[in-house]
Amino acid sequence: MxxxxxxxxxxxxxxxxxxxxxxxxxxxxxxxxxxxxxxxxxxxxxxxxxxxxxxxxxxxxxxxxxxxxxxxxxxxxxxxxxxxxxxGEEAVPLNKSPKIPTIIMMSGLQGAGKTTTVGKLALKLKNEEKARPLLIAADIYRPAAIDQLQKLGSDMDIPVFSLGTDVDPREIVRQGLAQAAENHNDYVFIDTAGRLQIDEELMNELADIKDIAKPDEILLVIDAMTGQNAVQTAEGFDQRLDVTGVVLTKLDGDTRGGAALSIRAVTGKPIKFVGQGEKMTDLDVFYPDRMSSRILGMGDMLTLIEKAQRDFDEKSAEEQMQKMKENTFDFNDFLEQLSQVQNMGPMEDILKMIPGMANNPALKNVQMDPKDMDHIKAIVYSMTPEERENPDILNPSRRRRLAAGAGRPVVEVNKMIKQFNEMKKMMNGMMNGKMSPQMQGMMDMMGGAGGGMPGMPSMPGMGGGGLGSKIGGMAGNLAMKQMARKLKKAKKRRK
CATH class of the missing domain: 1.20.120.140 (SRP54, nucleotide-binding domain)
Structure with missing residues (x-):
């Protein structure tokens, strides 16, 4: 973060x-x-x-x-x-044309992550709006820029228009826009060239492309790790192009973050999206109020719930919650939960979105080793089908066999099974309305009934190392689904 x-x-x-x-x-x-x-x-x-x-x-x-x-x-x-x-006070949406296509021109210095951001944003619109975007490869200077965009387009099943590196970018844009009109694409992304620094030749080319495309949105992609240089870059591009919004990339790799706090105040241009991670789904709408809460260590429950809604398979989550309610949740379901948790991103980032957990001393003691997930899976894979479906039969001799099969100490097997049982008990209580006052307060808050920020429930294994934190996190992730459903129902009632 x-x-x-x-x-x-x-x-x-x-x-x-x-x-x-x-x-x-x-x-x-x-x-x-x-x-x-x-x-x-x-x-x-x-x-x-x-x-x-x-x-x-x-x-x-x-x-x-x-x-x-x-x-x-x-x-x-x-x-x-x-x-x-x-x-900026509130999130600013993309500028959209009243008629298709909406044209989005991407600009920025070389190395800021512009081409990757083109792919992330196009995929986001495709998934959330069922949009049919077209990507125009207008960067003919950076080695492999066109190949990179074509690879992204192929992986996401999004068409890419290219005329190679021997055609002027202005002509590429003209013909790309003609193809978009012919194919009725509702979004067009123009991936323009960058430089290691702003120069007159680059700016003249970008200004010409702007005149040709008449974009509805000119997004400036900025590397958050460049600090004050990010603000200077934003001012330079804005003076020539009059950019309409900013996308901050590599926000997960910078411990300072001053660019996010300075750009809007200095340039007046809104930050519209932030990239935090390498996956193509790692692009989020920028909410100033949520970011402020995270900076002050107050958590970010709304973003956490949105992540749960986006990354969890709805049908699978419903089935698992029903099993929790009936107390029939087994290690087969547990394995499925593991993969869902991995989709949500690093556990330490998820935990920091929970109010009170950022800079929590207990969280600092949790070791977030990615190998923990593999160790848990190895233990479960060492179980027989009967043992996965009926964890109660895991007696000491069976546990010793699991430890040998997974190459882990017996004490780790015992701890994992104990925490699994604690998670089952906790979630069973939640599903049947037997929640701690703190969790009930959180549920009420998310449903719109509560006021201040209540405490969070203690999760099994929170202070006991990476293994326990991940198991506890799974319980929390199912809790997120519960809260998401409650929030959705509350919104419908208010309407």
Missing amino acids: AFEGLTERLQNAISGLRKKGKVTDADLRETMREIRLALLEADVNFDVVKDFIKTVRDRATGTKVLEGLNPAQQIVKIVDEELTKMM
């Missing part, structure tokens, strides 16, 4: 306030100083930081906040609101 360092610094700055029953002007000044340093270290633009600190301090100063109830909470709320405002 891009903001681990910033999140930790902000949490430390705010934690001092939370311990105080009364907050003085001196406390506020010290907290603002720490927040200022945290933002500057995260590579946020200096002028943006200065304006942010002044606004927060002005809003937090005075008897209404400092002498009111829970002054620390009120200050955190102000910081959250101002962070959200700095990043």
Whole structure:
């Protein structure tokens, strides 16, 4: 996650306030100083930081906040609101043409991930809107750029228009648009050339392509790891092209994240999407309020639920939840859950979306070794069909055989089976309405009935290493499905 360092610094700055029953002007000044340093270290633009600190301090100063109830909470709320405002307040959708095709011109420096982003966004529209996009390969300079786009198109079953590297990009765009009109494609993505740095020749070519295509959207793809250079790049492209939105890539690889906090404030251009991961499905709509919550360590339940809805097979999840309710969930279902969990991404990223888990000391002790998943599978694959369907027969001698078959210690086999049984018990209670007050509060909140942020239930194995965290995470993922269903029903009732 891009903001681990910033999140930790902000949490430390705010934690001092939370311990105080009364907050003085001196406390506020010290907290603002720490927040200022945290933002500057995260590579946020200096002028943006200065304006942010002044606004927060002005809003937090005075008897209404400092002498009111829970002054620390009120200050955190102000910081959250101002962070959200700095990043744009709300998600901004793609500009769409009233008639097909909607033309999207992609721009950016070489190495920012522009071609990959073209594929990710086209796939997202294809999956979510049943769209029929066409990709135009207009980058004739970078070695293998056309081959890369064609490979992506082939893998996703999305057509790519190309005339090779010997035809002028302007002509490629003209003929590509003609083909899109003929085939009634509803989206056209133009993958333009990049450079290692902005130059006049590149900008003239992009300006010509803009005049030819008259795009509805000009998206600038920026590598979040470039820090302040990202802001300068955005300003340079915007001056010549008047970009309509930004896509931040490699947000998962940067511990500073200052680009996300600076670009909107400096350029006025909205961040529309963020790329976090290598899979073609790893592209998300940018929600400033959710990002602010994650930066402040308050979690991001809505994104987590959306991930569960997107990555979990609905029919399979329903069947597994029914088995949980009937207490017939077995190790065959467990294996299926493992693959579902793997689809959602790294477990540590999932856990950090749960309120209170970012920078949680217990989470820091969890070892997220990717091999843990393979070890769990090896143990289950060592079981006979009867043992998978009836875990109760796993006596000590059978467990020793499983350990030998999987090449794992007996104690690890025992721990995995114990945590599996705890997960079954926990989920069975949830499915039958016997939930902890904390989980019931979370369910009510997601259904629109609750107010503040309740605590989360303890998940089996949360503090016991990577093996336990993954098993506990599976219970949590099924819980996400439960909450997603409750949220969906609540929305229907409100309509």
